Amino acid sequence: MxxxxxxxxxxxxxxxxxxxxxxxxxxxxxxxxxxxxxxxxxxxxxxxxxxxxxxxxxxxxxxxxxxxxxxxxxxxxxxxxxxxxxxxxxxxxxxxxxxxxxxxxxxxxxxxxxxxxxxxxxxxxxxxxxxxxxxxxxxxxxxxxxxxxxxxxxxxxxxxxxxxxxxxxxxxxSGRVPSIELGVSPVVEGHSLALRERLARLGFDYEASTVRNLVQNPSEEFRQITQDFPELAEDYDRAVQAAKDFGRTEVDIPTRYAWTSLVERTVISSTGDQQRKLSPADKIDRFLTHRFFGLVFFVAVMYLTFQSIYTFAGPLMDLIESGFSKVQNWVSPMLEGNPVMQSLVVDGVIAGIGGILVFLPQIVILFFFISVLEGTGYLARAAFLMDRLLGWCGLNGRAFIPLLSSFACAIPGIMAARVMPDPKSRLATILVAPLMSCSARLPVYLLLIGAFIQPTYGAFWSGFALFAMHLLGLVVAIPIVFILNRRMLKGSRLPFMLELPPYQWPRWKDVALAMYLRGKVFVTTAGTTILVMSVIIWAAGYFPQMGAADRERTTAALKQAQPGIEDKEVENRLAQKQLEQSVLGRFGKAVEPVFAPAGFDWRISTAILSAFPARETVVPSLGIIFSLGGDEEEKLADTLKQAKWPDGRPLFTLTTSISLMVFFALCAQCLSTLATVKRETNSTKWAVFMFVYMTVLAYVCAVLVYQGGRLLGAA
Amino acid sequence: MVELGTLEKGATATIVKIENESAEAKRLQEMGLLPGTGFKVVKVAPLGDPIELELRGYRLCLRRKETEGFLVEVNP
Incomplete structure (x- = not known):
């Protein structure tokens, strides 16, 4: 024992x-x-x-x-x-x-x-x-x-x-292997019947069950008898062969259903008071899948869900961010003696961990809503309502939650794609989810619209621009899904099947468990990748470090040029110089020719490169590069307006700013998303594919906008 | 005999013949849509597709075009 x-x-x-x-x-x-x-x-x-x-x-x-x-x-x-x-x-x-x-x-x-x-x-x-x-x-x-x-x-x-x-x-x-008696296959039955008729014509009267038995358990004795009648022998051999094939291959579907139907009829009985005309679910469904009210209710539920994510996650995210900056301020002095270690721990590791945990509130809150919607049975109805809308381009009704969630943040959106049982549709949904304009793109839009559209074109066009940027990803996603489905995603597709379960209260234990497990999976698997990549990008911006002599020379030069210069201004200039001569900055300069057709100089290029781990860092990065420091967002708009190319042309025009926004709208600048894709698809290949296709798409569209703008004379 | 996908809400019918050899069609048969199976169209989504069928004591939503080759006889 x-x-x-x-x-x-x-x-x-x-x-x-x-x-x-x-x-x-x-x-x-x-x-x-x-x-x-x-x-x-x-x-x-x-x-x-x-x-x-x-x-x-x-x-x-x-x-x-x-x-x-x-x-x-x-x-x-x-x-x-x-x-x-x-x-x-x-x-x-x-x-x-x-x-x-x-x-x-x-x-x-x-x-x-x-x-x-x-x-x-x-x-x-x-x-x-x-x-x-x-x-x-x-x-x-x-x-x-x-x-x-x-x-x-x-x-x-x-x-x-x-x-x-x-x-x-x-x-x-001591377990039991179930033993069930499926009926005889219709094929075997057919052969047995034919054989019995043949026997009858020859004058032999056999019981149907006897013939069936002879077919299923071939008898040498009977075969001897058939030898005198060639047609009978042929029929017998054919029937035996069919029974053998039947035994070797699987039982056919109708045979199985004949048995399940028999079980149902045998064990289930009506107690009498059944057959109410409409079940409660039908009554609710009359409203919730109604042509008009159903769609209105759907929009209301979705609005409530995403509004709640913004409302509840926002303060929690702020709390996490301020908590981590407190930790940074607390740890920083302890490592004063070792600047490399100090920056690695504070700007690399702690910032990296903070960058992971900041997504947790959105993930946990979204999965609360998904589990509740799933538990009540509404999720299936919503898929039923939305399937036609999403189905024509190769997605299906269940894709609306992942796609809509991605407007808040692609990470919970991609994780939400697990509500789709068909792996092909799920992969297609995951691959286009990050094209939806997430909330991290908003600061970039607001900065550029505030600087270059609002002052000249007013509030209406500003609002329109913001709306257009949000629509862009959605519009671009449609042809992408088409191409993915036609060309890239192979394998059989399951038919779209959906069962509308009865309405019920969600089981809160299941809801809590889903929130806990999703959060845990994100932190432990995607989190590790994010942390490693954050440290790598940190190192690219940190090394090589300006020598002390360099710093002093720069400081002295600045003070000589502008006698009254403030210490803070000097710090900002030093930070800019440091970034400029770091691996990242040098790389930015090296790729300037590549980005030039989109209207970006090395400064914008470097800011773009530095924002690949997390696109929201582009605003502070621009701040550093334009030597304002990382936290002077108000002044940044003015500084951008005054920035010039070396030949004196203004760096930012309407076309450049639109080109930059388009680039941000479409580019895969989010390590956490890529790590989540790798985790959810269990494949590095799809994460790399996403990175490449989105980056190429962003680049091509940005170039088209800029060159198009120049042709129209707007640049 | 008509295609299952052409039925409207409230129709009751019986599957007569399945002229589709694909894996998808086989899966639908495994869901119980077999020759001789009677069913009713209980719901149609607001945008016209998918439809919900009631068969064998349960309900299943399907897309009209994915039932291609499922030929049915409509009950009067």
Whole structure:
């Protein structure tokens, strides 16, 4: 016994989407879940280790499946998990979750699972819903028909959980492979009938069951008899072959449904008071999927969601930012003796960690809304409403949450793409999500519009410009999705299928768990990449450091040129000089010819380069480069207006500022987004692809704007 | 016999024939849309697509054009 108890058992939880699998898994395992990724694909692997009885058990949450005949790559992974082909560990027990209120279809998957030869325990969920619709289930009959232990669990009320845990332990000790009696395949049946008719014509009267038996269990004795009648022999061989093929390949779909339908008819009975004309869900749906009110309600819900993200996340983000700047101020003096270390820790590491954590409020709040919308059943309705709108360009109705969220921030948006079960649509959605204009682009728009559009063209055109910048990403995303779907994303696509579940209150435990797990995954996986890259960019701006002699020479020169110069001004000039001669600044100068067709000089180029980790840093970077210091945003607009090319032309014109805004609108200047894409697609390839396509797109569009503007004479 | 995708809200029909060999069509069969299966169109999305079907005691939303080749006989 003790030897068995030491080995870790593996229990895989399988079932249809919407069968209550996640809620059951959460009830069984709670926060001990570890969220990882299957190698090579976007599917998430959720595993939790728990002790039950004498066993240590690894529970695996297998992604929801309608069938074990995989269509997509992701489904193949789920199947490999069940069959133990991923790491050679076949599950010791399968827990198959079956929605009792939708027995006929849910049991289809079970008929396939029963053939795997793995001990299986069946869990019936939604029995409460079945009862509400005026029906009851005969559990004893059900157990007989499915041929394995079956437990009733109402997970959202925690009913039946102890029984389930006992049953898991019992089945790990001695489990049963389910044995079900599927009917005879229509093909085999057809051949048997033909054979029986042939026999009858020859004058032999056989019972149908006898013929079927002879076909399924070929008899040498009978074959001898057929040898005298060549046509009979031919028919017999053909029928036997069909039965053999049937045994070798899988059972056909109608045969399985014939069985599930039989089970449903046998074990479910109406208790009488059923058949109300409209279920409560239908009454609500009449309104919520209504042509007019449905769409109005949808817009209202989305508005509320995103308004809440802005309202609630804003103060928390400010708190995190000010908290980290306090930490910086507190740590900085401690490292006074070692300037390299001081800058590395303060400007590299602490700023980097702050840059990661600042996204947490948005992620956690968005996942609160997503879990609530999903838990109530509204998410599916919203997808139902939106599918036509998003479907024509190759996305689907479920893409609206990721895309809309991305207007606040692409990171939670990309993470929200997991509401899409079809991997191809999900990838397409992830790849265009960062084109939506996130809130970090806003400061750039406001700075440039405030400096170059408002003074000349007034408030109306300023507002229009701001709106146009937000629309730009959306418009550009459409052809991109088209190209992605036609050219790049291969593999079979699942048909768009959606079930509208009954309305209910969300289960708050599930909501809290989703918020916790999403936050944790972001910080631990994407966070690491962000931190490393932040330190690298910091180093590029820090090294090589100006020597002390250089600094003194510059200071002396400045004081000589402007006797009354303030110390702060000197500091700003020194910071500018430092950045100018750093690796980053030199690189900016080196790429000036590349950016020149877009109207950018080396200063703008350097600011753009320095903003690749996080686009919002471009405003302080411009401040440093135009020697204002990083926190003088008000003066920055004036300084930009006065900046000149070496030949005396003004650096910023209307065209340059639009070109720069377009560049910012389309460029992949956000390390956190790229790290999140890498995490969510489980592939560096797609993160690199996104970076390249967005940067090229941004560059090309910026050049088009600038050159177009020059042609029209605006430059 | 008409294509399933052409039905309007409230229609009841029975699948007669499936002339589509794709993996997607097979998946729909695995969802229970088989020859002989009766169903009802219970909802149509405000923009005309997708549609919600009631079959085998449950409901499923599908896009009209993804049911291509599913030929049905409309019940009077």
């Amino acid at each position: 003790s030897a068995i108890a030491l080995a870790v058992k593996r229990v895989a939880v399988v079932g249809n989407p919407n069968a209550g699998k996640t809620t059951l898994f959460n009830s069984l395992t709670g926060s001990s879940q570890k969220v990882g990724n299957y190698p090579g694909v976007t599917v998430e692997q959720v595993v939790a280790r728990k002790t039950l009885g004498a066993f240590q058990i690894d529970f695996v949450d297998v992604p929801g499946l309608y069938s074990l005949t995989p269509v997509s790559e992701d489904e193949r992974v789920a199947l490999n998990e069940i069959e133990g082909k991923l790491d050679g560990r076949v599950p010791d027990l399968l827990v198959c979750v079956v929605d009792a209120s939708n027995l006929e279809r849910n049991l289809f998957l079970f008929t396939q699972i029963a053939e795997l030869g793995i001990p299986t325990l069946l869990v019936l969920t939604m029995v409460d819903r079945l009862r509400e619709s005026g029906k009851s289930l005969d559990l004893a009959k059900f157990r007989d028909m499915v041929g394995c232990e079956s437990v009733v669990v109402v997970a959202h009320k925690d009913l039946g959980l102890p029984e389930l845990q006992d049953a898991i332990v019992r089945n790990l000790e």
